[in-house]
Amino acid sequence: MKLKIYFCVPLWTIVFLAIAPKSIAQDSSLIVGLKSGKVIHANQLKLKEPLLKSSYILVNESEKYPIQEVKYYQDQTGYYSWARIDAYGKEVKLKRELTGNVNTYSRLVSSYSYNEFGGMYSTTKVEYFQKGQNEINKINYENLSRALSDNAASASKLDETKSLKTLNVVAYVVGGGLLIGGLAHMNSLNQNEGSPPYEDTSIKFSPLFFIGAATLTIPLFTKSPMKRKLNEAIAIYNK
Numbered sequence: 001m002k003l004k005i006y007f008c009v010p011l012w013t014i015v016f017l018a019i020a021p022k023s024i025a026q027d028s029s030l031i032v033g034l035k036s037g038k039v040i041h042a043n044q045l046k047l048k049e050p051l052l053k054s055s056y057i058l059v060n061e062s063e064k065y066p067i068q069e070v071k072y073y074q075d076q077t078g079y080y081s082w083a084r085i086d087a088y089g090k091e092v093k094l095k096r097e098l099t100g101n102v103n104t105y106s107r108l109v110s111s112y113s114y115n116e117f118g119g120m121y122s123t124t125k126v127e128y129f130q131k132g133q134n135e136i137n138k139i140n141y142e143n144l145s146r147a148l149s150d151n152a153a154s155a156s157k158l159d160e161t162k163s164l165k166t167l168n169v170v171a172y173v174v175g176g177g178l179l180i181g182g183l184a185h186m187n188s189l190n191q192n193e194g195s196p197p198y199e200d201t202s203i204k205f206s207p208l209f210f211i212g213a214a215t216l217t218i219p220l221f222t223k224s225p226m227k228r229k230l231n232e233a234i235a236i237y238n239k
Contacts, residue, residue, distance in 0.1 A: 032057055032065060033072040040065075045075050081105075085128060085136050094128065094136070100238030102147070103130045104139070104231075127227075129234060139230055141165055148237050157233040164226045168219040175215030182209025 030045040042059045049055040055067045072081035079096040083105075094105035105128045112121050127139040129147070137143040141161050148154040185206035 029074060030076075031074050032059060032070060034065065034069050035071045036069070045073065047073075047075070083136050085138070097127075098234070098238070100234075101131065102234050102237050104128065104234060105130070105136065139234075141226075141230070144230060144233060148233055151237045154233040154237045157229055157236055161226050161229045161233070164222045164229070168222055171215050171218035175212045175218070178208050178212030178215060180212075182206040182212050185209070 030042040032040040032042060032045065034040070040059055040063075044058075044060050046058045047055065048058050048064075057065045057067070057070055057073055059065065067082075070082065072079065074080070080093055081096065082091040082093055084091055085094075092107055094107050096103060097106050098104040106125055107128075108123050109126050110121055110123050112119055128136050129139050129144070130136045131147045134147075137147070141158060145155070145158050148158065183206075185208055186204065189204040189206060
């Protein structure tokens with residue numbers, strides 16, 4: 001029995017030593033960078049956003065740092081920073097998604113749209129990129145084609161996106177034309193000659209209307225492949 005106890009003590013010691021460094025490393029990853037240049041390493045870090053009051057970051061349950069003084073912070077959910085996304089806009093909060101020669105960021109934008117039932121809120125994820133220390137720009141074909149032009153593989157991947165974009169433009173033009181033509185055709189189909197009562201009062205639909213409506217849905221199906229190829233072009237550049 002004494003022999004078993006003798007071997008249990010080193011075992012628990014080894015387990016503690018294996019876990020402790022991980023806990024310390026996890027705590028050291030919590031940081032707050034202030035606009036003054038000061039960097040705070042925290043054991044506990046929480047973003048507080050009270051109603052009717054200014055937001056702040058709470059460090060170690062005691063220190064408060066107003067958001068206006070914070071340049072960036074990192075917690076268990078990721079790395080966040082405040083930056084201007086255009087020359088005249090205000091600073092917005094961005095979450096870093098990818099690091100490399102080209103960093104990518106995202107933010108959630110909420111909007112309210114009215115309808116016959118009153119309205120509803122919707123949230124959209126907007127993605128940005130930054131090459132080196134250059135300006136932060138939205139991820140789209142035009143911006144990436146300029147930023148990644150010095151990498152042939154990335155440019156080739158962007159050309160695939162360009163093809164999808166061209167397809168979208170054609171779909172809008174052709175679909176819109178067919179829709180208008182279909183409405184005009186329907187108007188002529190539903191005109192009755194002579195005096196009422198009319199024998200046929202049913203509404204007649206033009207096939208052009210349905211073909212045009214279907215054509216206008218093409219951009220809905222190309223949106224996801226376009227987004228994927230844009231991000232693939234960035235990933236290629238970062239290799």
